[in-house]
Amino acid sequence: MSITHIDTLLVANRGEIACRVMSTAKAMGIKTVAVHSAIDRNARHVREADLAIDLGGAKPADSYLRIDALIAAAKASGAQAIHPGYGFLSENAGFARAIEAAGLLFLGPPASAIDAMGSKSAAKALMEAAGVPLVPGYHGEAQDVETFRAAAEVIGYPVLLKAAAGGGGKGMKVVERESELAEALASAQREAQSSFGDSRMLVEKYVLKPRHVEIQVFADQHGHCLYLNERDCSIQRRHQKVVEEAPAPGLSAELRRAMGEAAVKAAQAIGYVGAGTVEFLLDERGDFFFMEMNTRLQVEHPVTELITGLDLVAWQIRVARGEALPITQEQVPLIGHAIEVRLYAEDPDNDFLPATGTLALYREANAGPGRRVDSGVSEDDEVSPFYDPMLGKLIAWGENREEARLRLLAMLKETCVGGVRTNLAFLSRVLAHPAFANAELDTGFIPRHEAQLLPPVAELPAEFWQLAAEAFVQSETPRQRHDDPHSPWSNHNGLRLGLPAQTDLHLSCQNERQVVRLRHASASTVRLQGEVLQVERDGLRQQHLAIRRGDSLYLQFGGELHSIQRVDPIAEVEASHQHHGGLTAPMNGSIVRLLVEAGQQVEAGTALVVLEAMKMEHSIRAPHAGTVKALYCSEGELVSEGTVLVELEEA
The missing domain is CATH 3.40.50.20 (Rossmann fold)
Incomplete structure (x- = not known):
């Protein structure tokens, strides 16, 4: 060739x-x-x-x-x-x-291979014929709600609805009981149609406590196909991966070989070419079940690259040119351990809803051995509601899993994002959790440890507000003398001759407000050196990152980066027109459906409006029983976060 x-x-x-x-x-x-x-x-x-x-x-x-x-x-x-x-x-x-x-x-692979594996239903039928174990489910052509209701009764609740033509958590819903099925199916079908142009669904048993283990396969045009070890992608939210690692902890060489060989057989059965991933559910007994095959490069491919030393994109280009794979299965390396986290613009404290806005601050972790950042944004970029909210990925390699974990934690600490809510602190809590450190992994990890991973927002302590005030004042006071550090004119202490010896600062952070009184001493124990706030107390010096961007100060405190603004109490005027009982948009997006009319009586929990943002649907539900007094939106309309959509009068 x-x-x-x-x-x-x-x-x-x-x-x-x-x-x-x-x-x-x-x-x-x-x-x-x-x-x-x-x-x-x-x-x-x-x-x-x-x-x-x-x-x-x-x-x-x-x-x-x-x-x-x-x-x-x-x-x-x-x-x-x-x-x-x-x-x-x-x-x-x-x-x-x-x-x-x-x-x-x-x-990518031939169109015939995409056809064979692009439909989850067709892929499962193919695997069933090949003798690969499947999770019980319905993968048929009929798509009416009664067919799904009958199938779910046979399978047994809870069940998982999945888009037949897609992945990434789009068009995927867990249904706990029969009464929820119709609404969940309709919503999943709309999401699937919006994301993939195909509304077809399948339903299968929702397996409890499974691990999500996938095999990276690669094939050339000469009939060669091999597997490049495996990845564990069990840490998920909204059925979408947020932490991935390679190799999968605790997998024996025999199980790795069995899963790898099964994946290669699946790829060869459809004449596969290029990079692909065969995904399995792995239960506690070591039994694995085919889930799907992704006929593309995966988001998490960097962890495979780091443990093999291979460039999978370079392989894609060479295979497309007609070159043969450069190594055999026996030559595939497995060196050390790699862990990746996905940095998303989203609000973990609000059910991980996507966030939009301007990246007023964006600073990546320092490069170095075993450190990699794959990102697609820069400071001042806009995060829009139209696309997936992933900003980038942080990947760390180590000679063992613990070394990789600690290195990745350090990288997260160095990463700074401001102007848009992110999952940065949440990712750090996941990696630092004892269960993750002990590799106690399954797809229920996040909900099981929710209390530690998603703690209630705590009130900020007085020490935080005092440091924030010092940093604010010192960041606003340019150094006047560079030649004499002992000069009073070179100190950032707010001293002003002829003015009061103290200043009251009105600050806001995390919906909290605080008035901080600063006393202007001639020598402060808190000094801002560049973007580092140094605090000396009892002979101990601590450092906090303090970065000023416009009217906002970003201060690292308690393991998190906080955005602080200075408030002018005189100029601040409360909004004069507020809709009583108004239900607002939780994010920027477009109105997909209006499910109620003005004058309609609704029960608590009733879905009123369906909003689409970043390829996902979000239902705005009635917080209490009442009457829909007015609708302030229409189908197809783009709305901003905080826009009042529905006025609901309490019963």
Whole structure:
């Protein structure tokens, strides 16, 4: 087979995966082409590409999901190949066929393989015929609610509804009882249609305390296929992974081989080419059940790269060019341990709802041996409601799991994000939890340890407010003398001749307000040196990161980065028009459905409005029984966080 030439590569994606693919392509001397929506014009993946082409629109359907526009962009840029990344069209067989028909290379498997595994239902039927054990479920063509109700009765509650054509937690709902099935099915179907253009669903038994273990497979066009060890992805929220590691803790060499060989057989059965992942549920007895195959590169591929020393994107490019895999199964390395966490713009204290806004502060962990950051954003970038809220990934490698865990904890401590809520502190709590340190892993980890991982927001102590006030004053007082550090004019102590010897600062943080009285001494035990607040007490010096961005101060205290603002009590005026009983949008998004009308009486818990943000649906429910007095939104309307959607009069 002759080697196909690739000197220009178009990446049909955005964010961190687009930047990741471009990094390898550039290292291989390949020119990169970015595509972008109208609102992504200045996004990081656009800035890092050699060429960029505007697809228009904002929603994925109007931009990143337009197959015709992507093919036209590849032609216009002179690209010979297209990398789909993950999500969007990465597992769309029609996209793969359109690329082939246009005479271009698709850096993914053949369309026939996507067809075989792209439908969870078809994939399970294929695995069943091959003798691979399956979780009990219904994967048929009939999609009416009665069919699902009958299947769920046979399977037994709780059951798991899953989009047949997708992954990543989109179109996935756990149903605890029969009365919840109809509403959950309708919502999951809408999510699946919105995210994948396919509303078909399957239902299966919700296995209790399973581990999620997946096998990375790779195949070339010469009939060779091998597995690159496994990953444990059991730490999940909203059925979406947040912590991944390789290899899976506690797996014996025999079980690794059995799962790996099963994954290779599955890939070979469908004529697979390129990178793919076969996902299994692993129970406590060591039995494993086929879940699905993802016919693309996975978000968590960096942990596999770190324990093997391989570049999987480079392998994708070489395999697409027609090259053979460079090693055999016996030569696959397994060196040390790697752990990855996903940094999301979301609010862990509010059911992990996605967050939007401007990254007023964004600082990544320092690079170094065993440290890797794959990200798709920079400071001052906008996090929009239209796309997945993942900002990036932090990955650490160590000679053993504990070394990797401690290194990753240090990286999280060095990471600073301001202006948008994130799961940064939550990730640190997960890694620091004794159960995680002991590798006690299963998909119920987060809910089981919720009390420690998601503690109630505690009132900030007086020490915090005092440090915040000192940092605020000193960050606002420029150093006047650089030649004499002992001069009173070089101290950041707020001393002002002829003015009061004390100042009252009105500060706000985490919905708390505090008035702090600062007394201006000539020598302070708290000094701001650059972006480090040094505190000396009883001969002990402590340091806190204190970063000023505009009107906000970001202070590291108690293991978390807090955003503090100075409040002007005179200028602050309370909002004059407030809707009594108003139910507001929890985030920026678009209204998918209005489920009630003005004048309608509702019970507590009734779904009133369905909001879509970052490819997920969120129902706004009645907090109490009452009458819908007014609706302030319409279907298809874009709304901002805090917008009043429904006025509900209490019964």
